[in-house]
């Protein structure tokens with residue numbers, strides 16, 4: 001065990017196990033199949049060695065990172081170690097993407113959740129054709145229409161999704177949102193669900209450490225949880 005107030009490997013592992021059980025319970029309480037809610041462990045800022053026990057002993061497979069450059073070396077290492085144990089990792093990009101990083105993102109990630117403008121859609125389409133690799137793609141919606149925040153505005157979402165599909169041939173598998181920090185999350189989760197439904201999109205990535213229970217209730221198929229597993233970030 002680690003000192004009080006810090007989060008060592010063993011803490012992350014026990015937190016992960018408890019969280020998985022809590023998510024499954026919550027899903028069942030909402031009348032949902034627990035297997036329909038998948039947990040993305042958000043490992044940004046934590047080192048490969050800090051993350052490893054959740055893979056080796058905890059059997060966690062889905063991870064989220066928000067920076068391409070941080071993820072590349074870290075996950076090259078972790079994937080190699082996981083592959084040796086026959087464990088396939090699924091890595092999600094959950095942070096903003098710049099078009100000049102599209103190529104690297106396509107190579108490093110299995111799912112890219114943050115498409116939010118035409119320039120990115122175009123860059124990803126080109127990078128995927130060149131790499132011969134097709135990560136699953138989600139569109140990020142700025143449900144709170146916050147000026148400083150990434151994501152397509154809710155009123156532009158349907159047209160943007162259609163553009164991704166029709167002009168760039170991108171298959172949009174899901175939607176993602178990050179509600180404003182000081183607002184009730186539920187209207188944002190409900191809005192994301194409505195947009196997904198009318199656009200025929202199955203996956204909803206919503207809910208973090210503070211609000212994943214609400215997200216499960218409102219239909220999340222992926223929750224993205226970092227600090228509740230790995231501890232607070234420096």
Ligand SMILES: *Cc1c(COP(=O)(O)O)cnc(C)c1O
Pocket residue numbers: 042044066094095178208209210224225226227228
């Ligand atoms: C960091 C991050 C998370 C995880 O946040 P916690 O509050 O630590 O659970 C989830 N989603 C995104 C997009 C993030 O950047």
